[in-house]
Amino acid sequence: MALIGVFDSGVGGLSILDEALRQLPQHDYIYLADSANAPYGEKSSEWIAARSLSLCRYLAGKGCDAIVLACNTATAEAIKQIRTEIAIPIIGVEPGIKPAAMQSQNNIVGVLATEATLKSDKFNALLNTLPNDCQFIKQAGAGLVPLIESGKADSEATLELLAGHLEPIQDAGADTLVLGCTHYPFLRKAIRKLLGESITLIDTSDAVVRQLRRQLDILKPSDSNSEFGSVLLLSSKNENLLLSMAQDLMSADLASHLVKAQFLGEVR
Numbered sequence: 001m002a003l004i005g006v007f008d009s010g011v012g013g014l015s016i017l018d019e020a021l022r023q024l025p026q027h028d029y030i031y032l033a034d035s036a037n038a039p040y041g042e043k044s045s046e047w048i049a050a051r052s053l054s055l056c057r058y059l060a061g062k063g064c065d066a067i068v069l070a071c072n073t074a075t076a077e078a079i080k081q082i083r084t085e086i087a088i089p090i091i092g093v094e095p096g097i098k099p100a101a102m103q104s105q106n107n108i109v110g111v112l113a114t115e116a117t118l119k120s121d122k123f124n125a126l127l128n129t130l131p132n133d134c135q136f137i138k139q140a141g142a143g144l145v146p147l148i149e150s151g152k153a154d155s156e157a158t159l160e161l162l163a164g165h166l167e168p169i170q171d172a173g174a175d176t177l178v179l180g181c182t183h184y185p186f187l188r189k190a191i192r193k194l195l196g197e198s199i200t201l202i203d204t205s206d207a208v209v210r211q212l213r214r215q216l217d218i219l220k221p222s223d224s225n226s227e228f229g230s231v232l233l234l235s236s237k238n239e240n241l242l243l244s245m246a247q248d249l250m251s252a253d254l255a256s257h258l259v260k261a262q263f264l265g266e267v268r
């Protein structure tokens with residue numbers, strides 16, 4: 001049995017934890033939500049890199065065998081440095097533009113992500129590896145993360161803001177939309193309301209967890225008969241809110257796991 005750290009700026013990475021509990025329920029997890037500092041996507045590259053590194057060091061110090069950087073923004077800005085400084089497997093998350101280009105029928109793909117991700121060298125390098133017969137309509141989802149963080153994913157305010165962000169993607173005729181921030185899978189309902197059922201939504205949580213599984217198979221071939229491990233939820237803002245949002249947003253059966261929620265004090 002392994003101890004896996006899952007880190008995000010806030011509740012977004014719960015979309016990855018959800019998939020991890022579905023595929024790998026036997027392991028123990030520490031989920032770290034830096035909600036006091038969300039959104040990361042509108043902060044400087046230097047700040048994001050330094051904070052992500054400190055929090056990953058903290059998770060490694062707790063004995064994690066692997067860390068999932070369940071945040072596209074932190075992956076884009078910090079994964080290289082984190083991997084040089086922390087000697088355990090670090091699994092990142094990137095916008096699924098490659099599978100989107102493969103699945104799109106009309107070669108018009110919308111990419112909704114944070115401003116920091118869209119501006120990052122890592123994202124643009126990935127974009128440059130793809131054939132240029134596919135058109136990508138990039139849109140920063142400014143303001144969406146705070147709404148999701150405050151439990152308003154399905155509110156009128158979110159629908160209104162989202163409608164504005166999706167307009168250029170809709171106008172371009174995209175048949176595929178990349179959810180390039182781990183918070184955005186929680187907007188599926190709102191997106192479907194605005195864009196209908198026919199658009200293909202791409203989120204990479206399944207691929208990320210399969211990558212985690214491969215790393216764990218190398219590291220720690222299964223040595224336990226226990227069916228369900230524990231889940232520790234750590235929040236830098238409000239642990240009770242994180243717990244209730246996890247219960248609301250996730251489809252995994254949290255009741256089968258030993259779940260605790262704690263406040264994350266200062267981390268340097």
Ligand code: DGL
Nearest residue numbers: 012039040041072073182
């Ligand atoms: N959930 C994160 C991502 O995947 C970050 C959102 C934010 O804090 O701006 O990019």
